Amino acid sequence: MEKTLNLLMGRQVSSPQLQALGVALDSTEFKQRPAVIIKKGRLFCQRCGFQAPRTDYALPDKSYYCPACLAWGRLTTTMSLYSIPEANDFKKYSQDLLEKKTRLSLWQKKAAKELLQTVKRKQERLLWAVTGAGKTEMLFEALNFALLNQQRVCLATPRVDVYNELYPRLCQAFPKVKSSLLYQNSGQEYTYT
Ligand SMILES: [Zn+2]
Incomplete structure (x- = not known):
């Protein structure tokens, strides 16, 4: 477990990425913040810094996604990013x-x-x-x-x-x-x- 937590220090990972590493969300004090936020009608991705008018990237369930960092797994306004401070x-x-x-x-x-x-x-x-x-x-x-x-x-x-x-x-x-x-x-x- 100790070794896995090292892997998360100073990084931001999504819940699917945590799952892939076999880390349960309740197993430690993660810092959590929204993956994608909407401010004044604009979408901001907190993983890659992409921003654009939100209407361009709406999903059928009325959430919004970041198109710029899809290669690392889709992030939406319903998801969070987790990290452990660098030790x-x-x-x-x-x-x-x-x-x-x-x-x-x-x-x-x-x-x-x-x-x-x-x-x-x-x-x-x-x-x-x-x-x-x-x-x-x-x-x-x-x-x-x-x-x-x-x-x-x-x-x-x-x-x-x-x-x-x-x-x-x-x-x-x-x-x-x-x-x-x-x-x-x-x-x-x-x-x-
Ligand atoms: Zn992004």
Whole structure:
């Protein structure tokens, strides 16, 4: 059971997804919120952020559904999303996790330092640079800081080829850190990493 609850930390799942994981709704203190809400005649999906006039997505039973994230199972205004707050239940490391140090140029170092400060301060930042500029390597110190502080890190990209290219480099740079590569047909199952 403990292991299953880990799988729900920091995620939002629908009741059919909970059922598939074999978790009973009364078995723990889930946070619950409506899956799809209607505000001023507009539909808002609380899973994917889609919004549109509600009349476009009505169902015969007078509920409404989100068309944008159907691939993960249909969400409607009659359903809820459940989550368990992130516990950051990760191994504590006292030594640097970054094994493969990269030599950075003066300007790359400057950007890496700013990214580290951004993570320390829990702020947002846009790093905008051409392909091959070393954006991944500039992230390493910031990633190291986050992981040493038992934070969870997600690197998201809209292209599968980028995932496949990045993943081995990250595993090589942080060999002690368990991570997963997740996209449709990636062949990996979701785990608590
Ligand atoms: Zn949606």
